[in-house]
Amino acid sequence: MSTILRAVSQLFRREQDAPSHVAAKAGSSLALADPVEIAPNDPLVAYFQSSVGAVDIDILSLDSPGLQALRGAGIKLVVPLVSQGELIGLLNLGVRLSDQDYSSDDRRLLENLAGHVAPAVQVAQLVRRQEAEARRRERFEQELRVAQIIQQSFLPRESPNLPGWRIAAHYGPAREVGGDFYDFIPLDDGRLGLVIGDVTDKGVPAALVMSATRSILRAAARGSSSPGDVLRRANELLCPDIPRNMFATCLFAVLDPFTGRLGYANAGHNLPYMRTSSGVLELRATGMPLGLMPGMAYEEREIVIGSGDSVLFHSDGLAEAHNGAGDMFGFPRLMGIVGGCAPGTDVINVLMAEMTGFVGGGREQEDDVTLVTLAREAAAETSSARDVGNEVLAAFTVASKPGNERIAIDRVAASVQPLDLSTGRLERLKTAVGEAAMNAMEHGNHYQPELPVSIRVRASRTQVSVEVTDHGGDQEIQEPQAPDLDAKLAGEQSPRGWGFLLMKSMVDDVRRTSDGKLHTIELVLHRGGDDDA
């Protein structure tokens, strides 16, 4: 078709596809022409939008940079491509090859062509936009999956099992993962570090900062016994590296499971609630969020969690949840529910049911919801053995780390001091406890530091009992092979394998129990009788 040999077609892009239009091309046998820039707010665009049929550029009178550009490019005739009232492109034609003006037949042909091309171009543009949107959505979903993997791989797999305590946690991520985290850190001296925090932002950036914050807190907690000092050190380490405009709120607490003392410091996180028989207390301590500015100090407080008391640690996903009317769940409501829970209640279940009832079914969760509860069993629950005259002298945990059996030995020895055991009996008990603890750390917990060994010491008028519990309850209980010294000296047996013999020989009874999860060795030593060593 000789009349359009020097024509170019020009497609307008949508505003979000900036720049304003561009992409000039010709048919397969045509040379490419330079694109003509026409800004979206150029009056020429409105003119083309409302014009009917082909437009002669030379006779058009309009104060328009686009018009000047078209003239500069040698364009003589423009046929707007309009579909469903939307200007989606221009068919630009230069001088006719015969140097004659475009005839009315030419114009009809071009207008007819434009009428067919415009809808086809519009469909093509729509398909392209949908493909781009699908790619964008897939990238977003992929990022969500990555953020979830990062975040959930750093959360504890299970809550610590401390005799006399019920510790539970709930983490419910929002669809667009937030930066919530919590952690339990068994400390070498048998105390338990507890962390709950929230990083600003969402998705992968929040998950990465959360994982870094968690690691820094773990390292800081192992280097100091002071919650305020742990947060101060974590803040100093985070400040240089945390991305701008990001920070982490965090509460760090240390529980002594034997005394119930809970030391804590707070870096701008929600205040925990402590439920006691006389009401609910907010556990206040002041401090700036981590990562905002260096040189911060963190106030340190301490309370004692008594029998039947409990503490709720929470992120803002629950208190700041909204219902369909736009009302917020709110901290007063949360505090009231905690106060209404009787000792022994599963507070997390109650709160989640209340939240679902408040928000209403089918509404997407706005933010991560993280809840951790720390409940000290009421005196009646603490030990059924107490009913038959046993008194709990100590209950603590030790981290599974080579050498930590010495901590177990020293704490058990200190706890039985009031019993005035003879030197020989005390030494026997210490050796048996050391072997049981070592066995639990090595064979039960495979020296995984996050799996503590729990130890409970009880005494009655006639005996002392020490229960040593590890996480090897899924392993079959087998009576160990009795060591044969002749075989060992002949090289037919390993020199090792003395632990169980020592335990059995040192105390009056050794009982082993397993519930499929936890494995317990109970060492029983009579308080009277022969003192043979």
Next chain:
Amino acid sequence: MPEIFEASVRHVDGVSVIDLKGEMNAVAEQALTAAYHQASRDSSKSVLLNFRETTYINSTGIALIVAILAQARKMRQRVLVCGLGEHYRHIFQITRLADFMSLHDDEASAVAEATSAA
């Protein structure tokens, strides 16, 4: 809690005396093995393990002593022990280590027995 163990060798009347100081557990293995090799280099027929300053022995420590005893028997060395408290003497009896090593209250009596038998 620092775990400290030291083993040093000296010779008394032809007897290699290994002084064991501190906690005898897994941490002790390297020092104990090195001390025994040093004691054996001198072709001593008798090795005396002096536990006077040993504060703790666990089952891993017992295994280390068994390993030393097994080597000494191969080398046809006699192993004597001194300085054990009542509790650990009891453990040496339970494990039957006392059947293969003569136990003495003090170094002098152990050395006297070693030299008289030589």
